[in-house]
Amino acid sequence: MRALLLAAGHGTRLGALTQNRPKGLLEVGDQTILAHIIKRLVRHGFDQIAVNLHAFADQIRGQLGDGSQFGATLHYSDEQQPLGTAGALAPLQAFFADEPLFLVHYGDVLTDHDLRQLVSLHRDRASDATLLLHRREHSNSVAFLDHQGAVRAFYERPSQPPPPLPFERLVFSGVCVCGPAVLEAAMTGAKDLPADIFPRLARQGRLFGQALNGFRIAVDSPARLELARQALASGQLIAL
Secondary structure (H helix, E strand, O other): OEEEEEOOOOOHHHHHHHOOOOHHHOEEOOEEHHHHHHHHHHHOOOOEEEEEEEOEHHHHHHHHOOOHHHOOEEEEEEOOOOOOOOHHHHHHHHHHOOOOOEEEEEOOEEEOOOHHHHHHHHHHHOOOEEEEEEOOOOOOEEEEEOOOOEEEEEEEOOOOOOOOOOOEEEEEEEEEEEOHHHHHHHHOOOOOHHHHHHHHHHHOOOEEEEEOOOOEEEOOOHHHHHHHHHHHHHOOOOOO
C-alpha cells in the first residue's frame, strides 16, 4: 500500500531546536521522529511511501535515503513553496494513480494505533476518507462521530465553538486513509485536507472516523518533544 508522509514544514514552534534541522529529524530515543513513523507504516503494510520536502530537504533525503534501511521504497516530492496537506498530493498524481486507497500521515505525529484497523473501516464503509480521531478538549479540527463510525460534522478552525451535537466529539489526529475522491479534490485546487475537503465529505456522508486505540502525540513544541521522549522511556510508546 502507498502513503504520503508530510515532512515539508519548518517546525517554527519548536524554536531553537529547528533552527538548523527539520523537526522530523529530532530524536525520540535513538531514532528520529520520521524513522519512528516510517517503521510503523511499514509494519502496517505501507511500503511505498512518498515524502514531501521543503525545509531542510537535503538533510531529510540524506538521512532517510531510498528507504531500504526501513524495508520501504521512498519517493521524494520537492516543493518550492509548501503546498499544504492536500496540495502536496497534486504533484504525486501518478504515484497514487489507480490506487483504491492511500494513507496521509503528518510528519510530527507519533502513534501506535493499528493502522490496519483504519484501513479495514475505510474498506468496510466504502469511504472517501477515514480519519484517525482522538479525545482532546481543544483542537483546530473537530469531528462529531456517530456510533456507526460516520463523521456527521467536521469543523476546521471555527470562528465560534461548534454547536453541540448528539454525537461523540473528537478531534483529528493527523492520520487518514483516503480514496480517489481526495486525490481528485487536490488536483482541482484543494490545498488543505481539514479546511477544504473534510467538511464537504462530512456533509455528503462520505467521511468516516475511528477513535484512537493507544498512544498518540504531535511533536509540535519543546514540551511535546519531552513528553514523547518520556512516553518512550516509560513504555507508553513502543519503538519498532
